[in-house]
Amino acid sequence: MAQPSTVRVGRNSAKAVWRKSSHSSENGDCVELAELGDVVGVRDSKDHRGPVVTVGRQTMTTFVAALTSGHLAAGRR
Template sequence: MDDLTGASWRKSTRSSDSGNCVEVTDNLPDVVGVRDSKDVRGPALAFTAETWRTFIADVRAGVLS
């Protein structure tokens, strides 16, 4: 599940101007990748699409802050 080969990365719209940014990829089947935009060759996290949807829903609902 953690193969991010072919990922098309985009910077989060919530990223700050100070360089504290994350990039996500959602063009791979059933995998969402997350990485630090300042270290694009560094490690990346891979989540199942369902886990990522749950995380985003919880953030929007205020469950996570």
């Protein structure tokens, strides 16, 4: 099994273009993503100056695929 990519926590990049999912609700419980070269940045949409978690692009692709296929459904054990 391949090792997961390194996850880093840092600060917001002024050059990043952040986007929120079109499926986000107005309750404020959302994250935003930004493409940052070979990594993807993730941040809380309510805290633009807060920390940014970065993960490798392939790791994010795998994570999103697992979410959309139902393999990581909320409350599933």
